[in-house]
Amino acid sequence: MISVHNLSKRYGGRTVLADVSTRFPARQVTSLIGPNGAGKTTLLMMLARLLSPDQGEILLAEQPVHDIRLADYARRVATLRQSPGINLRLTVEELVGFGRFPYSRGTLTETDRHAVADAIEFLSLTPLRQAYIDELSGGQRQMAFLAMTIAQQTDCLLLDEPLNNLDMKHAVQIMRALRRLCDEQGRTVVLVIHDINFAANYSDRIVALKQGRLHFSGPVADTVTEARLQDLYDLDFDIVRSERGRLCNYFNPQGDWS
Amino acid sequence: MSIPSVLSLGFVLLCLVSLAVGVKPMAWHALLSLSGDAWTTLTASRLPRLAAVVLTGVGLPMCGVILQQIVRNRFVEPATSGGLDAARLGLLVSLILAPAMGTLGRMLFALVFCLAACALYLAIVRRIHFRNTVMVPVIGLMYGSVLSAIAEFYAYRHNILQSMQGWLLGDFSKIVEGNYEILYLTLPIILVTYLYAHRFTVLGMGEDMATSLGVSYAVTAGLGLLLVSVTVAVTVITVGTIPFVGLVIPNLVVLYYGEHLRHTLPIVALAGACLLLVCDLISRLLIYPFEIPIGLTAGSVGGVLFLLLILRRNR
Numbered sequence: 001m002i003s004v005h006n007l008s009k010r011y012g013g014r015t016v017l018a019d020v021s022t023r024f025p026a027r028q029v030t031s032l033i034g035p036n037g038a039g040k041t042t043l044l045m046m047l048a049r050l051l052s053p054d055q056g057e058i059l060l061a062e063q064p065v066h067d068i069r070l071a072d073y074a075r076r077v078a079t080l081r082q083s084p085g086i087n088l089r090l091t092v093e094e095l096v097g098f099g100r101f102p103y104s105r106g107t108l109t110e111t112d113r114h115a116v117a118d119a120i121e122f123l124s125l126t127p128l129r130q131a132y133i134d135e136l137s138g139g140q141r142q143m144a145f146l147a148m149t150i151a152q153q154t155d156c157l158l159l160d161e162p163l164n165n166l167d168m169k170h171a172v173q174i175m176r177a178l179r180r181l182c183d184e185q186g187r188t189v190v191l192v193i194h195d196i197n198f199a200a201n202y203s204d205r206i207v208a209l210k211q212g213r214l215h216f217s218g219p220v221a222d223t224v225t226e227a228r229l230q231d232l233y234d235l236d237f238d239i240v241r242s243e244r245g246r247l248c249n250y251f252n253p254q255g256d257w258s
Numbered sequence: 259m260s261i262p263s264v265l266s267l268g269f270v271l272l273c274l275v276s277l278a279v280g281v282k283p284m285a286w287h288a289l290l291s292l293s294g295d296a297w298t299t300l301t302a303s304r305l306p307r308l309a310a311v312v313l314t315g316v317g318l319p320m321c322g323v324i325l326q327q328i329v330r331n332r333f334v335e336p337a338t339s340g341g342l343d344a345a346r347l348g349l350l351v352s353l354i355l356a357p358a359m360g361t362l363g364r365m366l367f368a369l370v371f372c373l374a375a376c377a378l379y380l381a382i383v384r385r386i387h388f389r390n391t392v393m394v395p396v397i398g399l400m401y402g403s404v405l406s407a408i409a410e411f412y413a414y415r416h417n418i419l420q421s422m423q424g425w426l427l428g429d430f431s432k433i434v435e436g437n438y439e440i441l442y443l444t445l446p447i448i449l450v451t452y453l454y455a456h457r458f459t460v461l462g463m464g465e466d467m468a469t470s471l472g473v474s475y476a477v478t479a480g481l482g483l484l485l486v487s488v489t490v491a492v493t494v495i496t497v498g499t500i501p502f503v504g505l506v507i508p509n510l511v512v513l514y515y516g517e518h519l520r521h522t523l524p525i526v527a528l529a530g531a532c533l534l535l536v537c538d539l540i541s542r543l544l545i546y547p548f549e550i551p552i553g554l555t556a557g558s559v560g561g562v563l564f565l566l567l568i569l570r571r572n573r
Binding site (some may be wrong): 050070071072073075077078079081087091098099101102106107129132152229242255 | 380411456457459462463464467469471474512
């Protein structure tokens with residue numbers, strides 16, 4: 001479990017995160033939602049230790065994260081940034097192999113090869129193993145990066161807008177994969193996501209930020225309600241519940257929401 | 259036959275041809291006595307030259323590869339990042355401040371200048387986020403020109419502009435036993451580069467990805483710049499500057515073998531050595547018994563190859 005306590009971050013004179021305290025329970029999928037500029041990515045980058053907070057503390061299993069060596073942290077928490085600007089010419093298999101770097105420092109062992117093969121298999125990327133990532137489509141490339149993150153075999157996965165620029169099919173594939181990682185392998189997943197419907201249907205828990213502050217957090221059933229989402233996004237929501245899940249309709253606001 | 263085996267075969271043949279070519283006739287059968295004129299020609303001139311060409315041919319593309327991963331741009335090499343110009347400036351400063359200093363001391367001057375210049379270049383490039391990848395080497399070339407201008411002004415003030423022009427072009431013709439041995443420093447550099455190949459690949463994924471894989475960007479980039487600076491420094495003081503080799507070879511290898519450095523570095527090394535051996539032979543044979551400086555031949559051959567590469571990429 002990751003918990004954060006009174007996190008604050010300022011850029012210049014602008015406060016991007018103010019006094020945020022919340023927790024990300026183990027073996028659950030938690031979605032970070034909120035309008036643009038709410039501080040979601042900033043919070044996620046702090047969990048990944050790619051940004052350091054001005055104030056506050058982050059605990060990984062009750063241990064302050066800045067006490068953990070970077071190399072050890074890489075075996076416990078894996079991060080996938082939004083559209084990682086990798087223009088390296090690597091094959092999918094080579095890329096996923098680098099997910100094993102925290103363990104093997106590069107030269108793959110038998111265990112590493114298994115982990116790589118498993119991760120590729122898990123996302124059904126086997127036919128693309130030998131393809132160069134710079135020749136793949138956006139969706140396939142995102143799947144390859146996710147496979148790399150999975151091969152890192154960390155308890156915790158942090159993902160920044162993993163569905164960005166993906167078509168519906170790839171988006172569903174990725175969300176299903178994250179759900180399975182959590183359910184079948186007991187991993188903890190934290191992701192920043194804009195599509196409220198994916199968040200509502202695939203996560204266990206919602207953490208909502210607005211203007212750098214924690215707006216609300218809790219299980220999906222308690223948080224995905226018309227009143228709370230209207231308040232968060234300043235949009236008129238109509239939530240339809242069916243046996244296949246919730247559908248949040250905000251496309252045709254009623255009344256004046258300009 | 260696969261490309262690596264063709265390269266290996268070509269490398270061996272080129273080495274033999276390189277040993278056989280020279281102004282002073284050398285009878286192969288006379289070598290069997292392990293002494294005499296022919297033996298001296300071989301050990302004092304031909305072998306040192308071969309070693310120098312091969313070491314430089316392997317070292318320069320390695321520098322290119324490391325810099326390309328650190329800066330994350332395929333068009334960067336010591337010549338397009340100010341490193342080469344800074345090493346020359348360092349050499350100049352050492353010649354003026356301490357003319358009696360030995361090779362090692364001059365090498366250290368060149369090394370420190372090169373390292374500082376590369377670090378500053380990296381800081382500049384990381385600070386400004388360029389949309390266009392070509393901007394990165396263009397900034398490097400401008401930066402290098404500024405360093406060169408400082409060097410030229412400095413040389414002009416001390417009346418050694420003419421001898422400085424001599425180092426502008428790489429030249430293997432003065433390599434004989436006793437004045438090139440510092441080039442062997444490239445060997446451990448090559449070894450360390452190979453051992454750290456995975457880290458440099460991870461660095462090429464960017465600072466964030468490197469951090470999440472547990473690699474410290476600052477430490478690894480610092481090590482990379484040090485490796486590059488040592489290689490550039492020893493090359494500049496023994497041979498001079500040779501453009502394009504560090505650029506063309508890595509880019510050609512990427513096209514066919516990708517950028518998993520542990521797999522591609524041996525091919526880069528072989529291809530670099532072969533290219534420089536061919537350029538050296540052209541230099542020695544084109545106006546035989548005279549020589550053209552290798553900086554000129556490597557510049558032309560490398561330039562044409564680079565042009566083809568860009569055209570191919572844009573196709």
